[in-house]
Amino acid sequence: MNESGDNALVEDLFRRSSAQAVSALVRRFGSARLADAEDAVQEAMVRALHHWPRRGVPDDPVAWIATVSRRAMLDRLRRELSGDRLAMALAERVAPAHAEAEEDALVMLFALAHPALAPEEQVALTLRVLGGFSAREVAAGLLLDESAAAQRLVRGRRKLAECAEPLGAWREAWVESRLEAVLTCVHLIFNEGWSASSGESWVREELVREGLRLARLVARHRTTRTGASLALLACLEWTVVRLPSRLDPLGEPLGLAEQDRSLWDQAARARGNACFAASLTLGSPTAWHARAALAGVHARAPSYGETDWDELVVHYDALVAMAPSPTAHLGRVVALAKVHGAERGLRELEALREDPKLAELGTFEAARGWMLWGLGLRDEARVAYRAALARERNGAAQRYLGRRLEALEAGRDPID
């Protein structure tokens, strides 16, 4: 104990150490005990809240929380079980070969990728357990109301309890069966934080950081370091290159054409380069490679005018072939319009209308509006932008579209 209490708490200490402690407990006692582990860690933090201000912050706060959490967990088991069942629960905990925090987190991440869980339950639980977010913060991050977020967490925990998967040692077989689900989950977390780009909520910025942290965790471990996991990490690194410039001084999102590229994070770009180069040496290209390559084209362009749209079309073609999705299709059409002109873009866009889910997206109408504007069809463009605005729920994204609509109505040239 540091009696003077001079130890400052490092940023995110509680979130990090609670996530670590829950992972360690679940790994030892099995995923059926997830809720108990979360409660035990919460109890440890409440104890810290009262003890530390009076007794000083311990020299190793992370170890303090881990130890007190473990005691609280054992108390819980003792209260709930007795006799043989208690002895069994205590004996069943598998002592890991090396009590390594990173591997605890990795086992937890893959335990939550259990096939019984729906992807949205997996995402919510991953944020709660590995990110150390509360149910309320999970809701804020995923733009859900609190009860919906709580429901996902409860359902996910129940399914894990029903499956009662013993954990313990890291299993290499999970790379085959669950890595894709893990990568998808990490990408979703990152995108949730990135896409709204509202900057109005602490949590959403945190989702970007959390996605990056989890992607690094997966890409670093010897067994999960695959072409796909490295490509995902490259994709995220190349995307966060733009993090410093994507909002204007008032916190409004800026388009690629409007951003000040001198602010771009060149260190992130270099990290992305290294990850992508490494990913290409491990197996054949995946959809993650295509996503990374797309982000890489933007990260490399010294100015918007120098963006290599031909290369973007190539990567979008690959992405649409390997993992078709509304955003992939739309991105491809916008790139085609940049290469071959707005007329071609509009033709391709109309062909996409067959997918009703896609045609309903605000981004579909926004892309249409931009192409019509490029052809000088201002009235039709205005209708499209208005439709896009009506479909957009995020405030910052609405203002982003609103500025384009204003420019259009003021008779100015198209803004990309």
Add this chain to the structure above:
Amino acid sequence: MPKYLLILRDDPADFAKMSPAEMQACIEKYIAWSKALGAKGHMVGGEKLDLPGTVLSRKKGDVIRQDGPFGETKEIVGGYYLIRADSLQHAAELCSDHPQLENGTVEIRPIDTFGAPDAD
């Protein structure tokens, strides 16, 4: 300087609902408050009280033992501090920015010195 006991009451369930980030923000405030008071030479000590506890009383010759809850409300004594202050008024001033006030109450009681001006 006279001593005062600060009795901190709160509802433990409120803390159980906090997120790790909120807890850290909260604990940082408590630490800053304790440190500031210590730096001014007013802090004597303090402890956190644990659960469960029990209340003893005597009814018709029998000692009755009652395990919590300890009062009518959900608030319980979560911990205490012992501080030095010139007067009750001064002690109240020192506690007016106590972060506990965001989560519960602080009761300030002078330590009885039986009339001695500054028993230590």
